[in-house]
Amino acid sequence: MITITDLHKRFRKTEAVSGLSLEVPEGQVTAFLGPNGAGKSTTIKCLLNLHRPDSGTIEVMGGDSRKLGPAQFTQIGYVSENMELPLWMTVKQFFNYCRPLYPNWDLGFEKQLLTQFDLPTGTKLKDLSRGMRMKAALLSSLAYRPKLVVLDEPFSGLDPLVRDEFIRGLLELTEQEGWTVFVSSHDIEEVQRLADRVAIINRGKLALDETSDSLQARFRAIEVVLPDDGRAPVNLPTDWLHAEQAGRTLRFTASRFANEESLAAALRGAIPTATHHEVRPMSLREIFVALARAYRLEGK
Amino acid sequence: MLPFSIQLQDGSPVSDQILGAVRKALLTGQMRAGDAFPSVRTLSQELRISPTTAHKVVLLLKDAGWLNSRPGIGMVVTVPDQPDLAERLAQITPECRALLKEAADLNLTLNQVIQHLKSL
Numbered sequence: 296m297i298t299i300t301d302l303h304k305r306f307r308k309t310e311a312v313s314g315l316s317l318e319v320p321e322g323q324v325t326a327f328l329g330p331n332g333a334g335k336s337t338t339i340k341c342l343l344n345l346h347r348p349d350s351g352t353i354e355v356m357g358g359d360s361r362k363l364g365p366a367q368f369t370q371i372g373y374v375s376e377n378m379e380l381p382l383w384m385t386v387k388q389f390f391n392y393c394r395p396l397y398p399n400w401d402l403g404f405e406k407q408l409l410t411q412f413d414l415p416t417g418t419k420l421k422d423l424s425r426g427m428r429m430k431a432a433l434l435s436s437l438a439y440r441p442k443l444v445v446l447d448e449p450f451s452g453l454d455p456l457v458r459d460e461f462i463r464g465l466l467e468l469t470e471q472e473g474w475t476v477f478v479s480s481h482d483i484e485e486v487q488r489l490a491d492r493v494a495i496i497n498r499g500k501l502a503l504d505e506t507s508d509s510l511q512a513r514f515r516a517i518e519v520v521l522p523d524d525g526r527a528p529v530n531l532p533t534d535w536l537h538a539e540q541a542g543r544t545l546r547f548t549a550s551r552f553a554n555e556e557s558l559a560a561a562l563r564g565a566i567p568t569a570t571h572h573e574v575r576p577m578s579l580r581e582i583f584v585a586l587a588r589a590y591r592l593e594g595k
Numbered sequence: 596m597l598p599f600s601i602q603l604q605d606g607s608p609v610s611d612q613i614l615g616a617v618r619k620a621l622l623t624g625q626m627r628a629g630d631a632f633p634s635v636r637t638l639s640q641e642l643r644i645s646p647t648t649a650h651k652v653v654l655l656l657k658d659a660g661w662l663n664s665r666p667g668i669g670m671v672v673t674v675p676d677q678p679d680l681a682e683r684l685a686q687i688t689p690e691c692r693a694l695l696k697e698a699a700d701l702n703l704t705l706n707q708v709i710q711h712l713k714s715l
Contacts, residue, residue, distance in 0.1 A: 324645040462643045469636055469646040488609055491647045511608045578605030 296321040302351035311337040313499035326490035327479040334499040335479040372436035375447035382421035397439035405438040426457035446478040450485040487579040515552040519545040519572040632670035
């Protein structure tokens with residue numbers, strides 16, 4: 296659905312994106328994660344032809360992103376946290392204004408989402424709360440049933456109820472052929488149940504691109520109990536991240552867990568004195584935090 | 596509304612959790628053979644999960660013999676042919692042995708363990 300190849304984008308002295316390559320497959324929800332300033336918004340703006348890349352190419356729905364125009368935009372829904380909306384319009388005027396721009400606008404779907412989102416049609420956009428305004432923006436981007444939905448930090452600052460309504464609204468589109476979502480966030484918490492794939496950007500480059508299932512399969516939190524006065528060896532396997540010892544307990548994150556047997560064997564090899572150990576699956580959020588810490592250490 | 600009880604937790608994969616919840620509902624009689632099973636769309640919307648995950652769960656349940664697609668109705672719950680009791684019990688024997696050993700180490704009585712199993 297989207298293929299980004301060696302994307303570079305610089306703003307004066309700041310290199311926002313430096314050689315990012317990423318594939319967003321059709322029919323899935325891909326979460327695009329990274330700390331603030333990692334280059335997420337710049338990447339999204341490049342792929343929607345709102346910024347011109349310095350170099351590299353982006354293919355969106357089979358065409359060059361630099362040639363995206365009105366015809367393609369009727370197939371793409373885009374909501375960004377700092378989107379400029381015509382604030383002087385009422386909700387109703389806003390939808391009246393959007394409708395003719397999209398020949399595929401679905402009036403029935405608009406009505407359904409309007410009821411579901413509980414939007415006051417007579418209120419001006421500038422008088423709406425942030426959450427309500429985001430819902431209005433989402434409605435205006437879903438009502439024409441786009442094939443590709445691109446969301447840039449859509450959840451930041453939304454309360455849990457509005458976030459829940461927002462996600463539900465998004466999932467209303469799922470009957471669509473080739474339904475694809477690309478959603479950026481600095482916080483995995485917001486998307487961890489929704490994401491089929493996780494792509495992490497760090498310092499303008501792709502740091503990770505993997506399915507949620509495979510991430511949850513290969514990461515484990517391990518606790519090892521050492522004998523009295525036992526010290527863990529200094530050189531532990533490199534795929535054991537963030538080893539920390541407190542008293543007799545050594546904790547680390549195994550990043551290439553395959554099964555209990557091979558882990559036990561590796562433990563016997565690395566820490567022969569260990570008395571016993573526990574293995575616990577990790578949430579995507581915990582995995583994200585462990586990875587983010589590892590990237591920060593790499594950068595130093 | 597979903598016909599089985601589930602509270603998604605972070606930690607294990609969402610699809611595993613749904614499979615567990617569905618199995619439990621079938622064991623406890625909350626869902627029975629012949630009941631309609633929610634569509635991929637309903638599962639995805641009710642649980643706020645990706646339709647891909649919901650689709651995967653339905654496929655896994657179908658493969659395991661718990662669901663059947665009936666044209667015009669959708670998914671219907673079925674109970675797969677069971678091997679005889681002794682064979683099924685044999686399958687959980689290692690886990691039971693481990694559980695009893697752990698319980699003994701923790702100084703728990705068999706009755707306490709049974710009570711606890713029922714409360715799960």
